[in-house]
Amino acid sequence: xxxxxxxxxxxxxxxxxxxxxxxxxxxxxxxxxxxxxxxxxxxxxxxxxxxxxxxxxxxxxxxxxxxxxxxxxxxxxxxxxxxxxxxxxxxxxxxxxxxxxxxxxxxxxxxxxxxxxxxxxxxxxxxxxxxxxxxxxxxxxxxxxxxxxxxxxxxxxxxxxxxxxxxxxxxxxxxxxxxxxxxxxxxxxxxxxxxxxxxxxxxxxxxxxxxxxxxxxxxxxxxxxxxxxxxxxxxxxxxxxxxxxxxxxxxxxxxxxxxxxxxxxxxxxxxxxxxxxxxxxxxxxxxxxxxxxxxxxxxxxxxxxxxxxxxxxxxxxxxxxxxxxxxxxxxxxxxxxxxxxxxxxxxxxxxxxxxxxxxxxxxxxxxxxxxxxxxxxxxxxxxxxxx
Numbered sequence: 001x002x003x004x005x006x007x008x009x010x011x012x013x014x015x016x017x018x019x020x021x022x023x024x025x026x027x028x029x030x031x032x033x034x035x036x037x038x039x040x041x042x043x044x045x046x047x048x049x050x051x052x053x054x055x056x057x058x059x060x061x062x063x064x065x066x067x068x069x070x071x072x073x074x075x076x077x078x079x080x081x082x083x084x085x086x087x088x089x090x091x092x093x094x095x096x097x098x099x100x101x102x103x104x105x106x107x108x109x110x111x112x113x114x115x116x117x118x119x120x121x122x123x124x125x126x127x128x129x130x131x132x133x134x135x136x137x138x139x140x141x142x143x144x145x146x147x148x149x150x151x152x153x154x155x156x157x158x159x160x161x162x163x164x165x166x167x168x169x170x171x172x173x174x175x176x177x178x179x180x181x182x183x184x185x186x187x188x189x190x191x192x193x194x195x196x197x198x199x200x201x202x203x204x205x206x207x208x209x210x211x212x213x214x215x216x217x218x219x220x221x222x223x224x225x226x227x228x229x230x231x232x233x234x235x236x237x238x239x240x241x242x243x244x245x246x247x248x249x250x251x252x253x254x255x256x257x258x259x260x261x262x263x264x265x266x267x268x269x270x271x272x273x274x275x276x277x278x279x280x281x282x283x284x285x286x287x288x289x290x291x292x293x294x295x296x297x298x299x300x301x302x303x304x305x306x307x308x309x310x311x312x313x314x315x316x317x318x319x320x321x322x323x324x325x326x327x328x329x330x331x332x333x334x335x336x337x338x339x340x341x342x343x344x345x346x347x348x349x350x351x352x353x354x355x356x357x358x359x360x361x362x363x364x365x366x367x368x369x370x371x372x373x374x375x376x377x378x379x380x381x382x383x384x385x386x387x
Contacts, residue, residue: 009226017309018219025215029208045204048211052279054319055214059221059272061299061311063265066225068297069306070234071261072241074159076293077166078269080173081141083287085270087177088140090190090283091124092133093201097194110192111185121183130197137274138267145266146259153255153262158244167290174288189284196278207279214275218312221268225308228261237261298342304352313354 028051032043060082067073099106103113107120126132148169152162180186199206228234239247240254248254277283295318303314318341325334349356 009223009230011226013309014223014226017222017312021215021219021222025212025219029211033204033208045207048204048207049279050323052207052211052214053276054316055211055218056272056276056279057296057299057319058312058315059214059218059275060269060296061303061315062218062221062225062308063268063272064296065300065305065308065311066228066268067262067265068300069308069311070229070241071237071258072158072244073258073262074163074297075166075262075265076163076290076297077168077170078265078296079290079292080170080288081145081266081269082273082276082292083170083173083177083283083285084141084144085137085273086277086283086287087184087190087273088127088133088136088270089274089277090193091127091136092130093193093196093278094190095124095128096196097192100194101192109185109190111188111190112183115180117183123183134274137270141266141270141273142263145263149259149262153258156255167293170288170293171290174285174290177285177288185284187285189282189286190277191282191284193278193281201278201281210275210279214279217271217275221271222308222312224264224268228264229308233257233260295338298338300352301342302345302349302352304355304358307352307354307358310352310354314352317353 028043029048031041032045032048035042037044060078063081064075064078067075094109097109101110101113103110105113108117112120127136148166152165157165176182177184178187184190193201195201196206196210199209229237236247236252236257239252240257244254273283273287296315299314299318300311301314302310302318303312304310318338321337321341322334325331325337330337345352351359
């Protein structure tokens with residue numbers, strides 16, 4: 001059943017996207033590790049980390065598109081799920097430091113020793129195991145999305161009101177994680193990671209593997225989204241997006257469908273955050289900022305809402321532009337450029353870059369080859385003659 005569910009989504013476009021992502025995930029790390037630094041084909045390690053960050057952002061954009069593009073849920077709180085997944089990974093990486101920290105405490109992270117904590121909080125137990133951390137990467141964002149969605153969707157909160165509530169949720173978490181007594185490092189967050197699964201996190205080989213994992217996660221996320229959309233479940237989601245009241249009157253429990261896709265999207269965002277942290281080297285409360293959620297929505301809008309490919313393209317394009325702008329004299333103008341880009345896309349490319357391309361490539365019927373129109377009288381005469 002699961003096999004049929006997956007294979008139903010494997011059309012030519014899906015295969016092309018999967019092959020491209022996996023090829024990029026393999027070729028670039030190999031070029032970074034194998035080729036000589038003086039070679040024209042060499043990919044610097046810093047570029048691998050930067051592109052890996054872009055892939056994590058693309059997975060986040062894909063998660064946003066699943067709920068916004070296909071179910072009509074404009075979430076301005078997906079940065080919360082992204083950050084929670086990142087904190088779960090960060091907690092595991094902090095536990096791996098052990099006695100190699102500044103204060104050489106084998107149990108407590110450095111920030112806890114600095115704040116005079118005497119014992120490890122209960123919610124840090126288990127994070128010394130990689131498998132436990134990976135479960136939390138999925139469970140924590142998924143549980144938050146389930147609780148939030150259960151109350152919001154059952155209360156039939158929709159539209160801009162739901163968007164405001166999701167933004168309030170991530171802002172509340174931002175304020176909570178800034179507190180030192182929460183046990184997550186306060187405003188400094190979690191950093192100074194040493195290794196992952198026993199491998200040096202700064203080694204080029206480790207960077208290459210993390211990049212491949214990011215590409216693989218994006219490919220799997222794309223495949224899952226395609227399978228969901230191609231299924232009967234996906235058809236109902238599109239019906240909810242286009243006419244929620246009519247879908248409810250037909251007899252579908254709209255709240256259940258929205259809750260399931262919202263939880264799935266949150267878990268995808270959590271995985272993106274977990275892969276983001278070891279490549280960047282830090283996770284702090286700034287990742288909860290509502291501006292990050294809004295930026296993810298802009299990625300989807302630029303690439304093309306409701307296309308799945310569009311969010312990936314949008315995330316890559318916008319973040320490349322952000323890197324280019326913020327690395328020079330134009331850094332202070334980046335937010336103006338981002339706002340202007342969103343307005344321009346809304347006015348001139350409402351379907352996004354990919355959506356506009358797909359609309360143009362669709363073949364229009366050739367009117368010259370269409371059969372001539374037949375009037376009702378001619379049709380009746382032809383029927384009598386045939387009789």
